[in-house]
Amino acid sequence: MSGSDSFRISTILEYLAERYGSLPWWRGTADEIMIGAILTQQTRWENVGRAISELKSRGFGHMEALYRADQGVIEDLIRCTGFYRVKAKRLKALAECVQRLGGIGAMDSMSTSRLREELLHVKGIGEETADSILCYAFSRPVFVIDDYTRKICTCAGVMTKNSELRRLFGEVLPEEPGVCQQAHAHMVEYAKERCVKGLCEGCRIRSLNG
DNA sequence: GACCAGGTCCTTG
């Protein structure tokens, strides 16, 4: 089954790449992308954009400032993203991690697996957020597994755990950051468009393999 | 008013 699973996955990836081409996804500095990765947890992206603007306009748009910032101040600026107390705490924890590791530059020269471990040790950063940061802030060839991806894979008949999905996508995708970034963007875009409310309106995923 | 959003943590069984 594993062989046909990777075939199914590459079919999905091809179909979506053809459908969407190049999608604008995460822009900004590495710091801003990391902030966004925390703030977007269980939250619409539009609200996250506003909060990041708020932070930037007050000079809190980077880790150094967040490290020194008062927690209450951060809470006020990110309120519109919901879960603002835990998220402020998570931003502080991430900023402390960055500080401890010697800054973005130092992190940039670490291996992907080491960097992943460090990120996963931060309270409030799970696998999805860690991989988002690796993929979009540090341009590592990592594919982000999220709920949308899981849904789409299920539609295609690929029913496995996250760890296995991660392995499969890693096997199918090339080691190119840009390709991994776009692949995840495509998944999210397609799922938001077609997998509304548990239905699959006009979804072609199931029929891709005949 | 109900339901969901580009998750994670903690507690229970």
Add this chain to the structure above:
DNA sequence: CAAGGACATGGT
């Protein structure tokens, strides 16, 4: 390990 609750605002 799986399941359920907590965290919270804003849009449809």
